[in-house]
Amino acid sequence: MTQKIVKYIQGTASITEQKEVENWIHASKENTQKFHRLKAECITASFDQTQATTNTYKELNTFKKNIHQRQAQLWKTPLKYAALLVCLIASSIYLANNTNLFEQDPVAPKISKNSITIKLNNGNIRVVKENENIDVKDSKGNKVGVQKGNKICYKKNSTKQKLIYNTLTVPYGKQFDVVLSDNTHVYLNAGTTLKYPVNFIKGKKRNVFLSGEALFDVSKDSLHPFVVHIDDLNIRVLGTKFNVSAYPEDLSAKTVLVEGAVALYQEKKYQAQKATMLTPGRLASLNKLDKNISLEKVDVSIYTAWTKGNILFRHEPFKNILKKLERQFDVTIVNNNEKLNDVLFTASFDNESLDYILKTFHTNFGINYTLNQKQITINP
Amino acid sequence: MKTNNNYTESDSFRKLLKNGDKASYETLFLLYYDKLLHIAKGYIGNLEDAEGIVQNVFLKVWDKRSKFDRVKNTNNYLYTITKNACLDVLKHQKVKNTFSENYSAINEAFIHDEIASTLIESELEKRISAAIELLPEKRKNVFIKSRIDGMKHAEIALSLNISIRTVDNHISNALRHMRLHLKEFLTLL
Numbered sequence: 001m002t003q004k005i006v007k008y009i010q011g012t013a014s015i016t017e018q019k020e021v022e023n024w025i026h027a028s029k030e031n032t033q034k035f036h037r038l039k040a041e042c043i044t045a046s047f048d049q050t051q052a053t054t055n056t057y058k059e060l061n062t063f064k065k066n067i068h069q070r071q072a073q074l075w076k077t078p079l080k081y082a083a084l085l086v087c088l089i090a091s092s093i094y095l096a097n098n099t100n101l102f103e104q105d106p107v108a109p110k111i112s113k114n115s116i117t118i119k120l121n122n123g124n125i126r127v128v129k130e131n132e133n134i135d136v137k138d139s140k141g142n143k144v145g146v147q148k149g150n151k152i153c154y155k156k157n158s159t160k161q162k163l164i165y166n167t168l169t170v171p172y173g174k175q176f177d178v179v180l181s182d183n184t185h186v187y188l189n190a191g192t193t194l195k196y197p198v199n200f201i202k203g204k205k206r207n208v209f210l211s212g213e214a215l216f217d218v219s220k221d222s223l224h225p226f227v228v229h230i231d232d233l234n235i236r237v238l239g240t241k242f243n244v245s246a247y248p249e250d251l252s253a254k255t256v257l258v259e260g261a262v263a264l265y266q267e268k269k270y271q272a273q274k275a276t277m278l279t280p281g282r283l284a285s286l287n288k289l290d291k292n293i294s295l296e297k298v299d300v301s302i303y304t305a306w307t308k309g310n311i312l313f314r315h316e317p318f319k320n321i322l323k324k325l326e327r328q329f330d331v332t333i334v335n336n337n338e339k340l341n342d343v344l345f346t347a348s349f350d351n352e353s354l355d356y357i358l359k360t361f362h363t364n365f366g367i368n369y370t371l372n373q374k375q376i377t378i379n380p
Numbered sequence: 381m382k383t384n385n386n387y388t389e390s391d392s393f394r395k396l397l398k399n400g401d402k403a404s405y406e407t408l409f410l411l412y413y414d415k416l417l418h419i420a421k422g423y424i425g426n427l428e429d430a431e432g433i434v435q436n437v438f439l440k441v442w443d444k445r446s447k448f449d450r451v452k453n454t455n456n457y458l459y460t461i462t463k464n465a466c467l468d469v470l471k472h473q474k475v476k477n478t479f480s481e482n483y484s485a486i487n488e489a490f491i492h493d494e495i496a497s498t499l500i501e502s503e504l505e506k507r508i509s510a511a512i513e514l515l516p517e518k519r520k521n522v523f524i525k526s527r528i529d530g531m532k533h534a535e536i537a538l539s540l541n542i543s544i545r546t547v548d549n550h551i552s553n554a555l556r557h558m559r560l561h562l563k564e565f566l567t568l569l
Contacts, residue, residue, distance in 0.1 A: 011425060022482055032489065040496035043422040044503040050418035059431070060409050063438050067405070070443070336402060363544060366534030380402040 005035060009042045114330070116176055118152075119167040121198075128152070130174070138164065144198050151177040160199040167195045170212070173330025175306075182206060182219050184226065187307045189213035190327040191247065200224065213245040215307050218260075225270075233286050233293075236270055237262045242278075243303045249323070253286040256303040264293060309351040315344045322378070329354040330374070337380040340367070387512050387528050388454045396530045397441075398448035407527045408454075409438055410555055411508055416462045419500060423466040423491055424473075425483065433465045440465075455505045467491055511558040519557070522550035 001024065007013040008021040025035045116128040122139040128147065136145040136152055145154035152168075170176045170188045178186050181199045184206070188194055192212025200206045206226040218226045220239025228235040230246035230253055240260025246253040255264065255278060263275040264284055276293050278284050283298040305312045311328065313321055319341040322333045331354065335341065345365070349357055358376065361367045368379040387393065388411065396404035416437060420430035440461055441448075451457045470484045470491075490496060515523060522540065525531045526547070533551075537544045 022486065025486060033493070033495075035486075036490050036493040036496045039422070039490055040493075040499040043419065043500055047415060047418050047503070047507055050421065051414045054414040054417060056410060056413050059413055059435065060406065062435060063405075063409055064402075066435065066439055067402075067442055070439075339399070364534070366532040366537075366544065368533075 002038070005038055006042065009039050114171050114173070116171065116174060117169045119169070121164045121166065128168075128176070130176075138198060145181075150175070151179065153179040154181040154198060156181045156183075157199050158202065161201065163197045163201055163204070164199065165195055165197055167193060169193045171330065172327050180206075180208075182221060182224070182226075184219045185217040187215040187217075189245075189306050190330070210244060210246055212247055213243070213306070215241070215243045215258075215304055217241045227270075232266060232288065232291060234265050234270070235262055236265065236275070243300075245303070247323075247327075251288055253288065254303070255284045255286075256298060256300055257282055258300050258304065266291065266293075311349040311352070311357070313345050313347045315346055317341065318343050318345060321345060325354065325357065331376055332374060333376045333378065335378040337367070337378050340378070387524060388508060390528055392530055393528045394448050394451060394454065397454075398445055400442075400445050401530065403527060404530070405438075405442060407555070408441070408458075410558055411511055412458055413438070415504055415507055416458060419459070419504065420462055420466055422500075423463070423487060424469055425487060429469055433469060434462065437461050437465055455508060456501065459501045459504055463491055463497070515554050515557060519550045519554045522547055523554035526551050527554075 004013060004017050004021055005024075008018060013021060021035075025032050116130065118126045118128055118136075120126065120139045124139060131149045132147055133149065134147050135143045136147055136154070138144050143155075144157070145152055147153075168176065168178055168188065170190060170192045172191045174190055176188045178188065178194065178196070180186065180196055186194060186196075186208075189212060192210070192214055194212075194214060195209035197207070202224075204224070206221075206224050207229060208227070209229045211230065216226075216228065216237075218237050218239050218241070222238050226237050226239075228237075228244055230244065231248070233246075233253055235242070235244060235255055237260065240262055241258040242260070242262055243256045243258065244254070255262065257278045257280050259280050261280075262278045263270070263272070264278060264286075265271070265275040267274060276284060276295070278295070281297060281300055283296050283303070284293050285296075286293050299314070302312045302314050306328075311324070313324075316324075319335070322335060325331065326333050345361075347360065347364075349360070352360075355371070358369055358371065362369065370377045370379060388408070393404060393407075397408065413434060416434045417427075417430055420433045421427050424430060424433070437458065441458065467488060470488050473484045512520065512523070522536055525536045525539070526533065531539075533544050533547045536542075536547045540547075
């Protein structure tokens with residue numbers, strides 16, 4: 001009988017044997033207990049069999065995917081709204097800039113998002129090829145400046161009496177320089193858009209609009225204040241050098257003054273007594289949530305290092321570092337090690353590749369990552 | 381149930397699991413998966429269902445990770461979830477298929493047998509301990525520091541005066557070796 005029971009447990013008994021064993025089990029309490037004991041012994045003695053025939057690593061991958069999906073589901077809802085918000089903002093800008101909705105832009109759909117572009121006042125978008133030396137023309141074909149490689153210089157034209165705005169967009173992974181018609185030099189970092197007039201008009205303020213990060217070297221002209229407009233903040237200068245970092249996704253907008261003097265104001269109109277004055281070597285951060293401006297003394301070179309291709313982190317939270325690397329190298333970084341987010345790091349890189357930077361973080365801080373083309377995953 | 385395992389039962393390991401540390405879930409999975417699969421297969425009598433059950437056991441553990449600090453015994457916790465999941469499947473089978481009603485009832489009674497459960501649970505515990513205990517000394521040392529105590533690779537390298545690469549190697553070898561049949565494992569030493 002024991003043999004038949006073992007066959008039954010192993011699932012190799014015939015149908016008649018099955019019936020026979022089942023009847024025996026039900027015959028008495030003792031039989032049931034004896035069967036249970038036997039089955040438990042069979043199980044404890046055969047762990048190795050299952051182990052030998054199981055591909056645990058394959059199953060582990062399934063498990064990891066399942067976890068990943070769970071986390072993706074948690075993310076889905078807020079992301080959906082974020083995307084909607086971006087669409088809303090994007091479309092409202094589009095509507096604001098295009099008074100004639102029927103004048104559709106014929107070039108737009110073909111433009112890759114990895115190109116540097118100039119949007120002209122009539123809505124046409126031109127792709128700026130890097131390292132090209134050509135004339136820059138306005139929508140009517142008149143020469144307004146020249147492009148020399150990674151820099152565009154606008155020429156001063158005092159006969160113009162109308163403000164014509166162009167918008168220069170630099171995608172992630174690229175940088176570009178523009179010299180405006182007043183000889184103000186603007187260095188644009190990755191992921192930045194600058195709207196500026198092709199020609200500044202005599203007797204009017206020099207207004208430009210920024211989203212992203214730029215270093216301004218403003219030419220002195222005390223009669224014509226230069227004003228950088230970012231969301232919720234205006235930065236007014238007469239002639240000076242300063243860096244503005246105002247990425248839409250960052251929690252604060254930062255202005256660092258290299259030399260000269262600037263005034264920050266949140267009202268529509270500039271009033272000296274209400275403005276915050278910034279002196280050289282100081283950083284002004286505008287908290288986007290409470291709209292408060294805080295000042296602190298900083299090492300200015302950290303904030304302008306990017307213009308020389310250097311990447312510097314000084315007591316920088318890990319999450320900010322990832323964001324900077326994403327912009328700089330046009331990659332997506334997924335951080336699966338959330339506890340690292342607020343850990344502060346200090347590091348300097350001179351024109352190094354992303355690969356080198358990631359390796360450095362790995363060797364020095366034990367941070368593990370996987371690199372898959374343009375997607376980097378920080379592993380726990 | 382008394383336990384002689386100081387690794388997966390340590391507070392540090394349970395804290396890692398509570399915090400959703402992915403490496404510790406990998407460790408848990410590699411240690412437990414095939415053993416829980418074996419038990420589930422024994423309880424419900426077919427491999428396919430058992431695979432689904434055990435994947436769900438780990439997902440459930442993951443979903444309830446925030447409560448891991450209330451778990452008194454990791455081994456008992458995993459075993460109990462597996463057992464209950466098997467009971468659920470058997471109840472469902474009984475409703476679905478009257479033909480297997482008898483078979484399911486016998487299995488159900490077996491799962492409820494306390495003496496049998498104690499036997500299986502303690503064997504599971506023994507095998508988990510052995511998987512770690514039988515690692516070569518250095519490898520075991522590095523593995524425990526990393527996966528049980530939650531130390532960073534760089535910290536381990538520093539404390540043992542070895543390179544980070546060596547730490548990486550020790551850990552990946554340890555994970556692989558835990559997976560091998562004990563006999564194969566001994567021949568590798």
